[in-house]
Amino acid sequence: MATPLTPALPRHVVLIPAALTWVTAASTTVAFVGVGAVLDAARSGDRSGAGAMATVILGLLAAAVSAYLGSHLSLVGVGAREGERRDVLLRQLFRLGVTFRTQQRSGRFVSTATDGVERAAFYESTFIGPMIASLTVPLIALAVLGATVDWVVAGWLALAVPAIPVLVGGFQRVFRKVSDEYRATGRRFAAQFLDGLQGLPTSTAFHRAEAKGAELAHAAEQLRLQVMRLLAGNQLVLLIVDSAFSLGMVTAAAGLAMARLRDGAITPGQAVAVVLVSTVLLEPLDRIGQFFYVGMGGRAAVREIEGVLSTVPDVVDAEGVEAPAVSLRAPARTAERAASDDGAATSAVALEHVRFAYPGGNPVLDGVSLTVPVGGRTALIGPSGSGKTTVTSLLQGHLRPTSGTVRIGGHDLAAAPLDWARAQLSVVAQSTYLFTGTLADNLRLAAPDADDERLWHALAEANLADHVRGLPDGLATRVGERGVSLSGGQAQRVAVARALLKDAPVLVLDEPTSQVDAASEAALVDALERAGQGRTVLVVAHRLTTVQDVDEVIVLVGGRIVEQGPPERLRAADSYYARAVDLTSNAGATR
Numbered sequence: 001m002a003t004p005l006t007p008a009l010p011r012h013v014v015l016i017p018a019a020l021t022w023v024t025a026a027s028t029t030v031a032f033v034g035v036g037a038v039l040d041a042a043r044s045g046d047r048s049g050a051g052a053m054a055t056v057i058l059g060l061l062a063a064a065v066s067a068y069l070g071s072h073l074s075l076v077g078v079g080a081r082e083g084e085r086r087d088v089l090l091r092q093l094f095r096l097g098v099t100f101r102t103q104q105r106s107g108r109f110v111s112t113a114t115d116g117v118e119r120a121a122f123y124e125s126t127f128i129g130p131m132i133a134s135l136t137v138p139l140i141a142l143a144v145l146g147a148t149v150d151w152v153v154a155g156w157l158a159l160a161v162p163a164i165p166v167l168v169g170g171f172q173r174v175f176r177k178v179s180d181e182y183r184a185t186g187r188r189f190a191a192q193f194l195d196g197l198q199g200l201p202t203s204t205a206f207h208r209a210e211a212k213g214a215e216l217a218h219a220a221e222q223l224r225l226q227v228m229r230l231l232a233g234n235q236l237v238l239l240i241v242d243s244a245f246s247l248g249m250v251t252a253a254a255g256l257a258m259a260r261l262r263d264g265a266i267t268p269g270q271a272v273a274v275v276l277v278s279t280v281l282l283e284p285l286d287r288i289g290q291f292f293y294v295g296m297g298g299r300a301a302v303r304e305i306e307g308v309l310s311t312v313p314d315v316v317d318a319e320g321v322e323a324p325a326v327s328l329r330a331p332a333r334t335a336e337r338a339a340s341d342d343g344a345a346t347s348a349v350a351l352e353h354v355r356f357a358y359p360g361g362n363p364v365l366d367g368v369s370l371t372v373p374v375g376g377r378t379a380l381i382g383p384s385g386s387g388k389t390t391v392t393s394l395l396q397g398h399l400r401p402t403s404g405t406v407r408i409g410g411h412d413l414a415a416a417p418l419d420w421a422r423a424q425l426s427v428v429a430q431s432t433y434l435f436t437g438t439l440a441d442n443l444r445l446a447a448p449d450a451d452d453e454r455l456w457h458a459l460a461e462a463n464l465a466d467h468v469r470g471l472p473d474g475l476a477t478r479v480g481e482r483g484v485s486l487s488g489g490q491a492q493r494v495a496v497a498r499a500l501l502k503d504a505p506v507l508v509l510d511e512p513t514s515q516v517d518a519a520s521e522a523a524l525v526d527a528l529e530r531a532g533q534g535r536t537v538l539v540v541a542h543r544l545t546t547v548q549d550v551d552e553v554i555v556l557v558g559g560r561i562v563e564q565g566p567p568e569r570l571r572a573a574d575s576y577y578a579r580a581v582d583l584t585s586n587a588g589a590t591r
């Protein structure tokens, strides 16, 4: 898959506001020259004053309309650009996959996708066009002045024009660092805020809520100081531009006008027009001063968005891969598993000499080989940090092995579409995320077309139907952040129901009971047992309550397989498994 491109900024987003800024400047200049003509006509009692007055009115009208259109169209552009950017960012987030979430703090991404996108859109739609125009508007104003009043005055004033881009470029360089720092602080703060919110129960439990609050307040203060620095910089720009440059420009224009008036080259009305037009030369600079906050913050936000968009996903489909035609459906559990029917695989999932290390880390898996046959039940056990969850991530295609091969249905995962691989697996993990919405919405995540009857059936299989019947709105009960809370065990049974609805041939259970209390455990274990019927099951376990009726136990320690075999055999020996079983039975007895 090709690297995603930053969506190109459509030309009209820049050109229309720029063109309208030119029209505004030209119309205002014409109106100001008209004012001079009106004054001259009034002085001499000339009848041409009416025509000049009409020019003034039309010029001002055209300037007002184009200024209004410019700001209106810019704001319309902001909305469109924001939507487009968020869309692309979200698609990129899904492409980057679940491992991106652990590498990049979610809060930073949220900050980029909300505040960052808004700033970038404002920058692109309301800043770039007028900024380009502001560098060229003085030329238009001077051309009108030269053509209608005096080329000599226009020529002298033109000498000041090159100072404008030099000033703008200089300030951009000075403020780039501070605006980058400001955006980075903003993203860090968003991450910290989300962290504080998610960890509130933990910090409250340890009486650290106030200290955490103070940390957040400190971070907010840092952010405020940085905004103040940027704003102070902004004010400096305004001050320098307004006082030094503006005063200098108007004084120079007035001096030139007086000199040319004295020479008889221009009329008194034209002299007034020269001074008025000199303010048009300044107007774009004023605009840059006002927009510096938008411009600099926006550029930093654009760089930040481009950083996310140019991140290459760890795992992508290889070019031209096709879904293999293979069935992983398990024959009845009583039948021999070595199925060799048409297209039927004998190995459901397998790892061959797999080595894996997280980026910049030590090897987590060191030459792991295992096979779960179609219809088989295998338990993967081992101490914390031994690499069990990493095995399930490799099987789901969230990670690629550093070396060795991961197979599903005998097919190398590196040469199979990720969607196909993920369709073969249902995963019940340590905890279950419930989206804000109804319970039915949460279940239909696994089977969007399932009717209510199917949902109830899955809930019954997952030992949850009775509980759901007792909820205020049954399947339509709202759950997640803005709805009723389900206990950890109930949420896990929603995950089992989802797995049943997905109906994938391979069930991966990654310590599904580890966060569930003893009271809920029996109902969950029972539901898992039913979900495993007629499927290949790989169960990852710490506590052995979920490891029942397995064909094979694999013990992983420090990323290596240290024991492997039928549970009866391992139980009889002095093994890790035997000790783990004893520990579990003792724990059960003391409950």
Ligand SMILES: Nc1ncnc2c1ncn2[C@@H]1O[C@H](COP(=O)(O)OP(=O)(O)OP(=O)(O)O)[C@@H](O)[C@H]1O
Binding pocket: 102, 358, 359, 361, 364, 382, 383, 384, 385, 386, 387, 388, 389, 390, 391, 542
């Ligand atoms: N995203 C990650 N980045 C870097 N290291 C990681 C990452 N995820 C896990 N690890 C490391 O890899 C090792 C194996 O982790 P893994 O989660 O696979 O172990 P586990 O056996 O499932 O542990 P547990 O039983 O506690 O869930 C650990 O040392 C862990 O710190």
